[in-house]
Amino acid sequence: MAAKENWEKVSPEEKHPRKVFGLAAKDTSGALSPFTFSRRNNGDDDVTIKILYCGICHSDLHTIKNEWKNTIYPIVPGHEIVGTVIEAGQNVQKFKVGDKVGVGCMVNSCRSCSSCSQNLENYCPKMILTYNSVNTDGTITYGGYSDMIVVDKHFVVRFPENLPMDGGAPLLCAGITVYSPMINFGLNEPGKHLGVVGLGGLGHVAVKFGKAFGMKITVISTSLRKKEEAINKLGADAFLVSSDREQMTAAMGTMDGIINTVSAKHDVTPLIFLLKAHGKMIMVGAPEHPLELPVFPLIMGGKILAGTFVGGMKATQEMIDFAGKHNITADIELIRADYVNEAMERLAKSDVKYRFVIDVGNTLATA
Numbered sequence: 001m002a003a004k005e006n007w008e009k010v011s012p013e014e015k016h017p018r019k020v021f022g023l024a025a026k027d028t029s030g031a032l033s034p035f036t037f038s039r040r041n042n043g044d045d046d047v048t049i050k051i052l053y054c055g056i057c058h059s060d061l062h063t064i065k066n067e068w069k070n071t072i073y074p075i076v077p078g079h080e081i082v083g084t085v086i087e088a089g090q091n092v093q094k095f096k097v098g099d100k101v102g103v104g105c106m107v108n109s110c111r112s113c114s115s116c117s118q119n120l121e122n123y124c125p126k127m128i129l130t131y132n133s134v135n136t137d138g139t140i141t142y143g144g145y146s147d148m149i150v151v152d153k154h155f156v157v158r159f160p161e162n163l164p165m166d167g168g169a170p171l172l173c174a175g176i177t178v179y180s181p182m183i184n185f186g187l188n189e190p191g192k193h194l195g196v197v198g199l200g201g202l203g204h205v206a207v208k209f210g211k212a213f214g215m216k217i218t219v220i221s222t223s224l225r226k227k228e229e230a231i232n233k234l235g236a237d238a239f240l241v242s243s244d245r246e247q248m249t250a251a252m253g254t255m256d257g258i259i260n261t262v263s264a265k266h267d268v269t270p271l272i273f274l275l276k277a278h279g280k281m282i283m284v285g286a287p288e289h290p291l292e293l294p295v296f297p298l299i300m301g302g303k304i305l306a307g308t309f310v311g312g313m314k315a316t317q318e319m320i321d322f323a324g325k326h327n328i329t330a331d332i333e334l335i336r337a338d339y340v341n342e343a344m345e346r347l348a349k350s351d352v353k354y355r356f357v358i359d360v361g362n363t364l365a366t367a
């Protein structure tokens, strides 16, 4: 390999000599098709992972369709990655070949800013996303719909031995995205009442974490369709249909907090009314279009509206260890890699219970 000072002159092929097979979207149709690309050699601080499973997050769907207007094509999505270590650099003590590991939404950050020094790499201005980011060497990052990934050890977590790897994969994004605000906003205390808006990938995991914390959980959804499962299967205590005025009025002022996971534009006013005084609604869903913000219902009750993005690496390890201890996994539909385009169409219609996970290890090679 060339000396560091000549790094800029090194060809992309030399920087990234290892061939990888994956699925990429090449334009705003979002259609995913086979794509061969390359990754860097395993450095001293790196871990190379054979990817076995990758969850399909709604962010993957937003991104392949360029709904957030920042997509760099071709794009290989996927940031709910679980696999086994096949190579570990000489500075890597934490992992060895054969270990089960996970990678989430980030693969690097500056390590020295105030966010990084508080274990909040997720808010580092130089944070590098697992896909669709410009890496430190100027190349674009590619995600987990692929057979192998090379990641700095700091951004790899140990995967609990007792959890199934397929059902556990969604914890790497969906899990940490709901767990982190619950911890940081005190919405993890036994007996507190938490509302979960949107019962998709993130929402159903929020219900499970909430129950493990000993909270009262109410799911707020647009249709009655998911009520029975929410209560009987996921363990929610109550279910509100957001269009049912009577139900919504009766529940006003009852919730300590709400985790809002809705992926599209919606009216937040009736949700804010559900909060007690000083209640908090945490926005984690990332709709393409801005929402309208009614100020009066916030003012009258001293309520808090916040947004959060995944969680730091320390919190991600804590989250997955907690999930291991409480046997929390996502309810998944395990799919073959060649089903991914149909899965995306179904995800767009909320037709999934509750997370698609691609069986990368067994099916990607033939996609």
Ligand SMILES: NC(=O)c1ccc[n+]([C@@H]2O[C@H](COP(=O)([O-])OP(=O)(O)OC[C@H]3O[C@@H](n4cnc5c(N)ncnc54)[C@H](O)[C@@H]3O)[C@@H](O)[C@H]2O)c1
Residues within 6 Å of the ligand: 056, 057, 058, 059, 060, 062, 173, 174, 177, 198, 199, 200, 201, 202, 203, 222, 261, 262, 263, 264, 265, 266, 283, 284, 285, 286, 287, 308, 309, 310, 347, 350, 354
């Ligand atoms: N903040 C973060 O760090 C973070 C991390 C992951 C995902 N996300 C975002 O969170 C959102 C949810 O992700 P997901 O993977 O759980 O998606 P999902 O599709 O599995 O779930 C979204 C839920 O929202 C509901 N919904 C959709 N449109 C709605 C509407 N108009 N009104 C009410 N409900 C509606 C759906 O029925 C579904 O239950 C996405 O926007 C995603 O990009 C954010």
Ligand SMILES: [Zn+2]
Residues within 6 Å of the ligand: 057, 058, 059, 060, 079, 105, 173, 174
């Ligand atoms: Zn995600």
Ligand SMILES: [Zn+2]
Residues within 6 Å of the ligand: 109, 110, 111, 112, 113, 114, 115, 116, 117, 121, 124, 125, 126, 127
């Ligand atoms: Zn930083």
